[in-house]
Amino acid sequence: MSESTDKIPVTVLTGYLGAGKTTLLNRILSEPHGKKYAVIVNEFGEIGIDNELIVNADEEVFEMNNGCICCTVRGDLIRIIEGLMRRKGKFDAIIVETTGLADPAPVAQTFFVDENVGKRTKLDAVVTVADAKWLKERLKDAPEAKNQIAFADVILINKTDLVTDAELREIEARIRGINPYAKLHRTERANIALSEVLGRNAFDLDRILDIEPEFLHADGHDHDHHHGHDHKHDHSHGGLKHYHDEDMQSLSLSTDKPLNPDKFFPWVQDLVAKDGPSILRCKGILSFKDDPERFVIQGVHMILDGDHQRPWKDDEKRSSRLVFIGRKLPEEKIRNGFASCVA
Amino acid sequence: MTDASTSTPSVIERTRHIAAGAPIVGAHFLGRTAVLVLGEEALLLVPEEGEERRVAVHGGGILSAASDGARVVTGGDDGKVVASGANGDIEILATDEKQRWIDRVATGPDGAVAWSAGKTAHVRTGKGEVRTLEVPSSVGGLAFAPKGLRLAIAHYNGVTLWFPNAKAAPERFEWRGSHHEVNFSPDGKFLLTAMQEPMLHGWRLHDRKDMRMSGYSARVRSLSWTADGGWLATSGAEQLILWPFSSKDGPMGKTPRQLAAFGVRVEVVACHPKQEVIAIGYEDGLVLLVRLDDGAEILAKKPDKVPVSALAWDGAGTLLAWGAEDGKAGTISLA
Numbered sequence: 189m190s191e192s193t194d195k196i197p198v199t200v201l202t203g204y205l206g207a208g209k210t211t212l213l214n215r216i217l218s219e220p221h222g223k224k225y226a227v228i229v230n231e232f233g234e235i236g237i238d239n240e241l242i243v244n245a246d247e248e249v250f251e252m253n254n255g256c257i258c259c260t261v262r263g264d265l266i267r268i269i270e271g272l273m274r275r276k277g278k279f280d281a282i283i284v285e286t287t288g289l290a291d292p293a294p295v296a297q298t299f300f301v302d303e304n305v306g307k308r309t310k311l312d313a314v315v316t317v318a319d320a321k322w323l324k325e326r327l328k329d330a331p332e333a334k335n336q337i338a339f340a341d342v343i344l345i346n347k348t349d350l351v352t353d354a355e356l357r358e359i360e361a362r363i364r365g366i367n368p369y370a371k372l373h374r375t376e377r378a379n380i381a382l383s384e385v386l387g388r389n390a391f392d393l394d395r396i397l398d399i400e401p402e403f404l405h406a407d408g409h410d411h412d413h414h415h416g417h418d419h420k421h422d423h424s425h426g427g428l429k430h431y432h433d434e435d436m437q438s439l440s441l442s443t444d445k446p447l448n449p450d451k452f453f454p455w456v457q458d459l460v461a462k463d464g465p466s467i468l469r470c471k472g473i474l475s476f477k478d479d480p481e482r483f484v485i486q487g488v489h490m491i492l493d494g495d496h497q498r499p500w501k502d503d504e505k506r507s508s509r510l511v512f513i514g515r516k517l518p519e520e521k522i523r524n525g526f527a528s529c530v531a
Numbered sequence: 532m533t534d535a536s537t538s539t540p541s542v543i544e545r546t547r548h549i550a551a552g553a554p555i556v557g558a559h560f561l562g563r564t565a566v567l568v569l570g571e572e573a574l575l576l577v578p579e580e581g582e583e584r585r586v587a588v589h590g591g592g593i594l595s596a597a598s599d600g601a602r603v604v605t606g607g608d609d610g611k612v613v614a615s616g617a618n619g620d621i622e623i624l625a626t627d628e629k630q631r632w633i634d635r636v637a638t639g640p641d642g643a644v645a646w647s648a649g650k651t652a653h654v655r656t657g658k659g660e661v662r663t664l665e666v667p668s669s670v671g672g673l674a675f676a677p678k679g680l681r682l683a684i685a686h687y688n689g690v691t692l693w694f695p696n697a698k699a700a701p702e703r704f705e706w707r708g709s710h711h712e713v714n715f716s717p718d719g720k721f722l723l724t725a726m727q728e729p730m731l732h733g734w735r736l737h738d739r740k741d742m743r744m745s746g747y748s749a750r751v752r753s754l755s756w757t758a759d760g761g762w763l764a765t766s767g768a769e770q771l772i773l774w775p776f777s778s779k780d781g782p783m784g785k786t787p788r789q790l791a792a793f794g795v796r797v798e799v800v801a802c803h804p805k806q807e808v809i810a811i812g813y814e815d816g817l818v819l820l821v822r823l824d825d826g827a828e829i830l831a832k833k834p835d836k837v838p839v840s841a842l843a844w845d846g847a848g849t850l851l852a853w854g855a856e857d858g859k860a861g862t863i864s865l866a
């Protein structure tokens with residue numbers, strides 16, 4: 189999941205139909221950056237993409253034969269990336285555009301499950317384009333839209349010119365309720381600096397440095413309201429409206445006490461083995477007892493990846509922080525489990 | 532790690548070195564001419580005597596190649612299926628109307644050729660008639676049965692067996708998961724696939740009995756049968772893995788033979804066409820020949836950290852060709 193410089197970076201573009209994915213894609217392709225992209229588009233997508241290397245994908249989601257519903261890969265992507273690598277040197281990066289109905293997890297997992305794909309390419313980031321006007325509706329009626337927000341590293345709230353400022357703030361709060369860790373951008377016609385969507389290294393272990401929620405810093409307390417009742421509740425922190433989505437949520441754990449690696453690893457491996465289907469993503473920076481180095485960890489469903497990152501700095505507070513984004517996360521169980529890993 | 536390079540007998544000095552100029556993705560022999568399949572656009576013909584020759588076959592990447600000994604058939608991302616001869620003549624056998632990628636190709640008896648684009652498989656008989664079959668998901672592998680016009684099409688959750696000339700509905704052999712390379716045993720009794728997971732799956736055709744062959748460290752990409760069909764040699768582990776197929780139960784309930792372990796992944800295997808000798812290409816660039824009866828090893832190429840990507844024997848078994856991911860290649864005369 190990490191390192192290596194000569195691997196081809198892959199950006200995954202998701203977003204509900206009509207949100208502006210194709211506009212963003214065309215913007216990426218037409219700007220004078222001097223880079224060449226191989227573009228993998230879905231067969232049923234919007235047309236009108238002008239690029240030399242363009243491949244149609246079928247979005248075939250294959251389960252691995254362990255029988256688990258979350259252990260899926262994009263079979264067509266394995267085949268296409270293998271084929272594209274025959275033309276290595278003809279392009280600098282790959283962009284995968286998914287249909288509006290696509291779940292980003294199988295796409296992401298493909299890069300970690302298939303050895304050949306993982307050896308030659310690396311997942312850079314999942315970028316989700318959301319329609320400022322319609323996202324709220326989509327979050328109600330389309331589970332895919334929720335997945336795409338929950339999974340994203342970068343979210344473009346597009347078509348901001350079609351909504352009021354108040355509506356925009358509410359949309360942002362809704363997104364934050366699902367995914368407080370993504371980089372959020374407001375755009376009109378998907379106009380954004382390409383450096384904000386490309387070359388993000390969001391899956392690079394060395395870059396797991398910013399897992400602070402983007403605008404909840406000020407509050408200082410954990411957001412652990414998960415009430416299971418049927419209405420959306422909102423409440424105010426530091427002047428920001430904050431929604432908690434009913435089933436999709438994020439969970440943040442932290443401790444200043446060093447962790448015992450002999451307790452932590454069996455616990456986290458067991459957790460993802462059992463609750464992997466409900467965990468979309470996780471990320472963490474960990475401090476182990478008697479270990480001078482920071483340990484970083486990240487995962488998608490049941491796939492976990494971790495490594496020592498660098499020595500703790502002398503003036504740095506040694507603490508551990510672990511975040512999960514998922515659906516119906518067993519919060520008490522996770523909190524108690526994490527607490528029991530203290531050395 | 533590979534002490535073989537100092538202590539083992541060697542045929543390295545018989546190598547004709549070739550710089551193909553592009554990654555090599557396959558190797559075949561047409562008579563005494565080695566045909567190196569490059570990752571893009573061309574084949575490199577290497578006649579036993581005389582100059583190498585580059586033959587342009589595709590307007591892009593070459594996605595797969597197969598040979599019946601008379602021609603090398605390639606499928607490209609230009610949507611073309613091309614047959615090439617040892618003299619450099621090429622024939623375009625098919626062009627996909629939507630210019631879809633030709634993902635897989637296979638050669639069969641009497642000049643039959645098969646290819647696939649996405650979920651669609653095609654067979655072109657020796658007479659030039661083309662038949663088409665749609666399978667439920669992208670084709671992972673194609674193989675003709677050793678006798679008769681019968682094609683195995685590997686895909687998600689199984690293999691479809693198809694008689695392109697018969698009215699009968701295709702037969703489905705099911706096994707959960709994604710199936711890639713597919714292969715019949717030379718006696719036609721067993722059907723094998725390499726799965727997305729590091730394992731092989733197999734069926735005994737007459738009673739559809741399943742076989743699982745696991746223990747690999749990587750996806751198996753290279754399968755080769757010994758001359759008498761008694762063993763299936765495979766890549767995907769840190770040694771040569773050979774499954775016994777000489778009894779009616781095949782490898783069921785048996786453990787594989789393991790040879791030539793160096794702690795380095797085997798990338799490609801090629802069985803000698805006449806003797807029980809197997810050429811093995813490793814991830815670190817080593818090429819070894821190993822004799823089955825006593826496990827004796829002969830060094831054919833020293834490791835150089837570049838994975839071996841192709842191996843082929845000529846029909847007589849006196850020429851061996853190897854190719855590597857960096858475009859280096861060689862032919863070794865063993866006569």
Ligand SMILES: [Zn+2]
Nearest residue numbers: 256258259490
């Ligand atoms: Zn799973």
